Amino acid sequence: MESVPALLRRNATQFSSRTAYREKEFGIWQSWTWAETAVEIEAMALGLLDLGLNRGDYVAIIGRNRPALYWSMVAVQMAGGIPVPLYQDAVAEEMAYVLEHCGARFVIVGDQEQVDKVIDAQAGLPGIEQILYLDPRGMRKYDHTRLHLLEDVKNKGRAAKDRLLTQLHTREAELVYDSTCVMLYTSGTTGKPKGVVLSNRNIIEASKSSSEFDDLRLEDEVLAYLPLAWVGDFIFSIGQAYWTGFCVNCPESADTMMTDLREIGPTYFFAPPRVFETLLTSVMIRMEDAGPLKKRMFHGAMARAKKVGPKILDGKPVSGGEKLAYAWDNLTVIGPLKNTLGMSRVRVGYTAGEAIGPEIFDFYRALGINLKQLYGQTEASVFITQQPDSEVRPDTVGVPSPGVELKIGESGEVFYRSPGTFVEYYKNPESTASTKDPEGWVATGDAGFIEEDSGHLRILDRAKDVGKTASGGLFAPKYVENKLKFYPDILEAVVFGNERDYCTAFINIDLSAVGNWAERNNIAYASYQELAGHPAVLASIQNHVEEVNRSVVEDPMLAHCQIARFLVLHKELDADDGELTRTRKVRRRIIEEKFADLIDALYSDKSEQYTETEVTYEDGRKGKISATLQIRDAATLAVSEDRMAAE
Known part of the structure; x- marks a missing residue:
């Protein structure tokens, strides 16, 4: 299993009838099994070959979370190309920089808005040859000389199957562990975004070890709502999903995300602190509008839950009276609240991206939600440290993830190396050399220290900000x-x-x-x-x-x-x-x-x-x-x- 397309082939055989993807459209959930997903991806890959995709071509992918756009990333790999997801809310100028930097010949987008941005950027980017779009609404009067409906591309791929299937199999067979899997751009906190080249080895090893760390299962469900261009979404919605075979659910829109979250009831949930902060804010707003009795019930239940909930999660002893009181609070307040948040079934929850406030973290743990912190980077294929069950604390980011080595530099900066360590920054050997030394140690740019007694890492802040x-x-x-x-x-x-x-x-x-x-x-x-x-x-x-x-x-x-x-x-x-x-x-x-x-x-x-x-x-x-x-x-x-x- 040395590539994501190889994992797809395995899943289509071993888990053929299991649901791989769901998408809500027009208020109705549609599903695809792993076998059906493999058929769709192969048709897309054949269509790309028919359009002239060459080995090593970079293909930009822009849009919200939709199965077809996830499939396009795997189809591009299968056909010998390299997917480059972009942030859909980026303005045309930001997109133009990435499109020019990676030299994309093909761009796959979600809808008319993204087509317009690419066309605006295309004036100064003669390298873009073909634009493929998923949603046909509003596209009828455009010049379709180099503009294609994605469904039409798949149909042409199916029609050309006899002619191109051997070529597709050849390209797929050429993929090895050290072939490039994806290129993801950093957020550009201090300057222009850098293209982080990640190999199949990086993605698969990180997905395998992290899935085993948290006992992720075939039966798990995730909600894919975070930006396609973010490394976390790639790991959760492609890396871990393809390694374990669990189901990826795509909401109808950002506006319906909370409703869709409640309907799916994911068992594995990730959100940056901003999302958890927003959810908590919505709860507090509703409580301000509640009557005096409900307010007293809520605040009383939360006061008790903050003492008991984390102990129960960590398997620590609690008295019979505390268990009884927590069970009653769970029935009357906590359970309904978790259901409102869409987290009734969450078995493993993570937050990362930046530090979460300890009060916010404790609030969710008090509800009995197994929320943990991880520390990671695009350059690490996400995982640097994770919190084991029973060792969850708001003031640390956990212990080294499986296969990861940590050390603290003389200045207090955190360094790591692991199988997930990135290959290079694209077209930027100077930054690659200054970030990753010849022995594979990567400078995180964060200041922190490792606790002697527990081995947990504590991050203070960005090193340049401390x-x-x-x-x-x-x-x-x-x-x-x-x-x-x-x-x-x-x-x-x-x-x-x-x-x-x-x-x-x-x-x-x-x-x-x-x-x-x-x-x-x-x-x-x-x-x-x-x-x-x-x-x-x-x-x-x-x-x-x-x-x-x-x-x-x-x-x-x-x-x-x-x-x-x-x-x-x-x-x-x-x-x-x-x-x-x-x-x-x-x-x-x-x-x-x-x-x-x-x-x-x-x-x-x-x-x-x-x-x-x-x-x-x-x-x-x-x-x-x-x-x-x-x-x-x-x-x-x-x-x-x-x-x-x-x-």
Whole structure:
């Protein structure tokens, strides 16, 4: 089993009648078995050969999670090409960079919107020869000289089967363990995205070891809703799915994701912290609208569950009374809540991508959801560390995944090597050499340490973001930001303080949570900016900041990271404006440059600051918004000498 197409052939034989994919369309779930999936993929691969796909061609794939687009990735490999999934919400300029960098001749897209983006980019990219699209709606009046309906390509492949099948089998047989499986682009937090080349060995070894680590089974169900271009989705929806044979379910749309999640009831679920934060926010909003009795039941049940739920998950002893109380809470509050969240059947849950707030993590564990943390990178084929059952903690990311070696460099940076370690950065030997040494050790760019007693890895922050305050205290902004984001009305936070006398913060409110509060209190507002500047909102955010300060000061290592001053931004940080990556990670350097006037104001004696900011509208037009922002002082606590000594 040395390639993904080889795993497909095995599954089509051994698990032929098992459901491989489901997709909801027009409100109805459609299913394909492994045998049917193999037939569809082979037809697609033959069609690509008929269009002239050559060995080693890079094929860009853009769209939302749909079985046909997952099939296209495997079909491209089967035909000797290399799939390159892109973020569907990327603007044409971002797509153009990746399409040019990889030299794609073929592009497979989901719908008209993606076709338009590729056509816009195509003007400066003569290398793109063929565009294949899945959804025909709105496409009738386009020039179809080099534009093809994907179903027509499959039909031509079926018609050419007698002529091309031998050639297809030859190309498939040429695939070996070290053949390129996929090329995935990094999120570009600090610069242009890099093309990460991953081999069949990388993907299959990582999928095999991680599946065995968590006892993933043929009967498991996953919901595929994360971006196709993200390495996690590739591992979960192709790597592990093809290794174990479990079923991949594709929701109808982003808007129906929660409904579809409840209908499927996955047993294996992954989400970045942002998703878990959003789900928790929705729960808290609903509880604010509930009656007094329901509120008391909820808060009482959660208080008990936080003590008992994690112990039960970890197999630790609990008293008979605690078991009885938890069973009653599960019947009346916890069970219905898990069902509402679509997590009643989750046997293994993971979060990664960035650190999750410990309060958020504990909330889901209290519900009896086996949520764990993993630490990974695109360059590692996801897995660097994982948390074993019974060793789950919010302050670590677990122990080395099977086959992974860890070490900490002199500067505190985390290094690893494993069978999943990437081959190279495409067309970038300098970055490859600076990231991966001749012995295979990869620099993660993250600062952390390994606990001597448990062997667990603790990540402090990105190595480049960790620093010292002017007084010499450790500065790790992500730790504080995650604590702030636990509050339902805070969507995003960016903390500053490196080599400064004190720490400050930008905060984004969560429009849905704060808007719900405004409606309940008959507060009218016309825009995000107006609501963000409301005195009652600012007072609430200040309370949260001061609560976080009281929490932070209890950690001797990070007591210097208390926030002394903050402001609530007049706009949401947005990937289209370059402030976030497509995976919703903060681009600190860009934010520091773009909002330099606001940072300067935070480190002055000003109580307000006027600012103008360029924004990108949905249709791609640029504009400017202006605002006068209030700057607030937050109460901080003195760092005692005992804490200084402990640090």
